[in-house]
Amino acid sequence: MGLYEEAVxxxxxxxDNSFELAKSVVRSHKLKEPMANEENKRLWLLVARYVxxxxxxxxxxxxxxxxxxxxLSIEDILPHLSDFTNIGxxxxxxxxxxxxxxxNIKKLQEHMKxxxxxxxEIRKDTDLLKQRSMVVVSNKKCNLSQQPVLGTQFLLFPCQHVFRLDAAMQKTVSHYNINESKMNFNELLEIASKECPLCGQIMLEEVMKPFxxxxxxxxxxxxRSWRIDDEFLGQDDYKMP
Structure with missing residues (x-):
């Protein structure tokens, strides 16, 4: 029933030395039902206060x-001692x-450092990315539509894949089944430019999609138009269902 505190x-x-009974109650409950560390500590603290x-x-x-x-630790017990207790x-x-x-403080200081x-390092990398430049040749084509990218808006990713903006947005809308009427251009642009369609999450998810x-x-x-009729297969060949 989980009435640990009531039982203790x-x-x-x-x-007559009831804290021994309370200790056995805590131990027995821990054996019967797994308890969170905080809950276990709270029960032992009840016993400690009595002791x-x-x-x-x-x-x-x-x-x-x-x-x-x-x-429990010493600091858990100290607040419950009387003012005149000998702490020797x-x-x-x-x-x-x-x-x-x-x-622990030393470890935290090391972690903070x-x-x-x-x-x-991240700040330096970010500054370098802001200054990074790439060259798009005049005959470069979109990696999705295979149409020229010059003369139109396009997205260029660090992986060097480049996409016409309309093709990238169409790919994003199609993959995520986005209702374009409920999103404005800037929202679609943010999603489309978040990651490369051929290197990012979209490609990983499409690996699992059937052809x-x-x-x-x-x-x-x-x-069905690509199905091979049985008459063209030999007797030892695999027959399609």
Whole structure:
């Protein structure tokens, strides 16, 4: 039923060393049903609060609950200690936590340095792309329509594929089944110029498309026109269904 907190709370209300019963409840629930780390930590924290409150000056029991839980740390326990608690027994744990935080800070600083360097490299690459130029010869033809691109609007991609704008937009509209009446020219242009139709996602998706559209009667008729009659096949040849 997932009533973990209620079960632990009831176990803590049982007199005579009830935190041991609560610990067993948490363990048994974790074995029966997988729990998220945060949920598991919250249940152990319920037990830890009781142990800290019940133990008073016996901090050894509080340290044991940290070891038993495998998810709590000294900093989870400290806020629940009284103001006059002797934290001497916690010194090794506090020191270990501080060292852990120090190591984490160093790792974060290294990650930040890496991200900063990466961002700088991306900025440099972007600046280089802005200054990049390509040459289109006078007899260059569209890689889709095979029509000359000079004298009309065209798209030139870094892969050196070039397309007449009308052909690229028609390809985009056809592939994505776009309703042109619901989009303006600039929106279609943005989609068409996003990536090369012969190198990008469109080409990858079209690899999985059949050559013949089973829903198009004209294409079905065209496919049938290429069928080889059985009379032209030998007895040992494969016969088409």
């Amino acid at each position: 709370t009831f176990a803590l209300d049982v007199p 800290v409150k019940d133990s008073h000056d016996d901090m050894e029991r509080a340290l044991n609950i940290i070891k038993d839980s495998n998810c 027994p916690f010194k090794p744990g506090i020191k270990s936590s501080l060292e852990k935080y120090s190591n 890496t991200f900063t360097n990466t961002a700088e 013949i559209n089973p829903g198009d009667p004209k294409e079905i008729e065209l496919a």
